Structure formats: structure tokens, C-alpha cells
Amino acid sequence: MTATQRVTVRVPAKVNLQLAVGPLRDDGYHDLVNVFHAVSLFDEVTATEPGAAGAFTVRVEGEAASQVPADATNLAIRAAEALAKHAGQIGADGRPYAVDLLIRKAIPVAGGMAGGSADAAAALLACDALWGLGLSREELMEIGAGIGSDVPFALLGGTAVGTGRGERLTPVPATGAFHWVFALADGGLSTPRVYGECDRIRAEAGEEVAWPSADEALMAALRDGDARALGAALANDLQPAALALRPSLARTLDVGRDAGALGALVSGSGPTCAFLAASAGHARELSEALTSAGVCRAAVTADGPVPGAEIVA
Known part of the structure; x- marks a missing residue:
């Protein structure tokens, strides 16, 4: 696929219609049954080519922007770096993958609506298009599961049952709004x-x-x-x-x-x-x-x- 120079992705918040928490596992996680429901409260993530080769940077605007890390701990940066690693680090032009991310927040920060995971999902989709990788939605969801349990659902949307840590998804039909x-x-x-x-x-x-x-x-x-x-x-x-x-x-x-x-x-x-x-x-x-x-x-x-x-x- 041909890469582009700027991509903007809109990504929704989620509400948990049911969050059933099972016993604590040996790995420190809980087995969950998590009925996710995507709602019309959106963040936007714009990915552009940065000036410096190999650079991964992020800026945040909007809802509680000062509370969102603007360094390598940001989930959107971690997602972009994971995607670059998956793609072999070096693009078809011989240069290392790089990106400048701008996150415009409307989803509450640390509010139980998966705003950070949504931004990670948006970064995966935006960087895939920016770098011309052409990965499927399922491949991006698999990468996203390594970033956070809620990231795959932000890519899928709709309504779905998540099991395991919440990352294994089964879509659920829902009638109306x-x-x-x-x-x-x-x-x-x-x-x-x-x-x-x-x-x-x-x-x-x-x-x-x-x-x-x-x-x-x-x-x-x-x-x-x-x-x-x-x-x-x-x-x-x-x-x-x-x-x-x-x-x-x-x-x-x-x-x-x-x-x-x-x-x-x-x-x-x-x-x-x-x-x-x-x-x-x-x-x-x-x-x-x-x-x-x-x-x-x-x-x-x-x-x-x-x-x-x-x-x-």
C-alpha cells in the first residue's frame, strides 16, 4: 500500500454493561466477562510524519490534557512503537518508522471509559495508514491486546463480550440505539x-x-x-x-x-x-x-x- 503524510482517526469511549470479575489468576489478572458497548463520545488521534527519523512523539489537547502523559509511557506511543516493531522497524523507503501523534481528548481521563486504550487503538489504525502497512483489523487487534485489555474493543466497536482479560471478543447483536x-x-x-x-x-x-x-x-x-x-x-x-x-x-x-x-x-x-x-x-x-x-x-x-x-x- 502507499503511505500518506497525515491521518486522523476518531475512536469511541466504552461503557461496561456487565463487568463480571472472576478469581485472581497467577499472572495477577482476573478472568473477566466484560460486555463492552461503544458510545458516541470520541477522541481523535492525528498521525503525521515527524521531522526526525525514528522519533515517536505525542501532544495532547482537550479534556484533562495535562493529566495525560506526553512521553513514552503514553499508550498511543506504546502502540505506535509496537506496530513499528511488528513491521520490522524500517519502512520501504529504508528509513525507520516514526510518527508525531496529536491526541484531542473528549473521553474522560482515568474515568473508566477506556480513553487511554481508545487512543492506543486509534494510533494503531492511524500509523498503519500513515506507513502504508495494510494490516487487517484483526492483526491490529492482536497487536493491541499486547498494549492493554481494552484496546481490541476500541478497534472493533459496537457491542461485544470480552473474555480472558477482556481481550478475546465476540460481537453481540444489538437492536436500535x-x-x-x-x-x-x-x-x-x-x-x-x-x-x-x-x-x-x-x-x-x-x-x-x-x-x-x-x-x-x-x-x-x-x-x-x-x-x-x-x-x-x-x-x-x-x-x-x-x-x-x-x-x-x-x-x-x-x-x-x-x-x-x-x-x-x-x-x-x-x-x-x-x-x-x-x-x-x-x-x-x-x-x-x-x-x-x-x-x-x-x-x-x-x-x-x-x-x-x-x-x-
Whole structure:
């Protein structure tokens, strides 16, 4: 394929409709059943040829940009470097692969909506086009799984069940569109810390952790496009840990429920709270109720499911 000089990719946030956390594995991870749902809250990543051969650089603009690392620890940089390694480091022109990445943030940082993983997925797709590699979406997803468990889903999009660490994906048919409100919190929550708290709570309670499985009622609600049934089936095993670490989130969830949300839960490891609405108008009403109650820094509306990472320019 012919390389280009500039590529922009749009990539969605995710909400976990179900996050079932199994026992702790020997490798430090948990076996999961993770029902991912891509929503219309997007980051954009633009990849351009840098001035220096072999250079990998990143700049960040927008939502909480100062909280995103702009060095080699950035997941988008790690993804670009992994792709270059996969491709053999040297391009067809004899020069080392290189890229300058510009990330425009709208997905909350450390908010439980996989913003960093989304940026990594966008970087893989953008650099593949920038360097003219022509890899399949499946090949990019395999590389992405080595970067983070949520990266493959950001490339796939739609709705899917993730197993293992969440990286093994099975698409799930969903009828129609679902309307969401996301209450954004001040500051983030560390995903490892939330998982650690989940393990601590379970050990203290002497809880026997069952092998996770997808909820049949939730799968049926998605197939039928039944928002009320979906709201009743939303579940997140990490929610008690997130609430223990950030007790104020309980008040956020209560306000949304009192305003008529069909379902409410902490998204992923938090601290973003997700509310399912009956319609677009209801979503706007929920958003206004959450912001007027002062239980979040901002509330945004979105629809789902939406496609995964896409080249837009």
C-alpha cells in the first residue's frame, strides 16, 4: 500500500454493561466477562510524519490534557512503537518508522471509559495508514491486546463480550440505539487500585468467587432493543470497590436513579457514572438533574452502540 503524510482517526469511549470479575489468576489478572458497548463520545488521534527519523512523539489537547502523559509511557506511543516493531522497524523507503501523534481528548481521563486504550487503538489504525502497512483489523487487534485489555474493543466497536482479560471478543447483536448520560467526576481512579480493593473486600467477606458468565437477561435486552430490561440488567462487580474508594459516587448514582434513569452504574473502574435513559429527551433531563444537583463536574449525553476506530481524514 502507499503511505500518506497525515491521518486522523476518531475512536469511541466504552461503557461496561456487565463487568463480571472472576478469581485472581497467577499472572495477577482476573478472568473477566466484560460486555463492552461503544458510545458516541470520541477522541481523535492525528498521525503525521515527524521531522526526525525514528522519533515517536505525542501532544495532547482537550479534556484533562495535562493529566495525560506526553512521553513514552503514553499508550498511543506504546502502540505506535509496537506496530513499528511488528513491521520490522524500517519502512520501504529504508528509513525507520516514526510518527508525531496529536491526541484531542473528549473521553474522560482515568474515568473508566477506556480513553487511554481508545487512543492506543486509534494510533494503531492511524500509523498503519500513515506507513502504508495494510494490516487487517484483526492483526491490529492482536497487536493491541499486547498494549492493554481494552484496546481490541476500541478497534472493533459496537457491542461485544470480552473474555480472558477482556481481550478475546465476540460481537453481540444489538437492536436500535440506546441513550446514555455520563456523569464526569473530578479526578480519576486507578484501575489497579480498584481491582485491589475488590480483592480486599471479597477476602474480608470470605466470598467465594464464582467463574464469571454473561447475563442472559442482558443479552436478550440487547437483541430486543429493550432499554428498560437492559437498565435492570446492568451490573459491575467493581462498583463496590469504586464506591469504597470514592464514597461520593453513591450520591451521584442516587440522583440519577431519582431522576428516572432506567439503569445506573459506575463505568468500569470509575469514577464516571453511567445512566441509561429512555430517550434522547430523557437523557437531556437526566443530564440537567445531575449537573443541577452538583454531584458531578459535568454530564454528557451519548448514544450507543457506535463503530470502533475509523479514519476520518
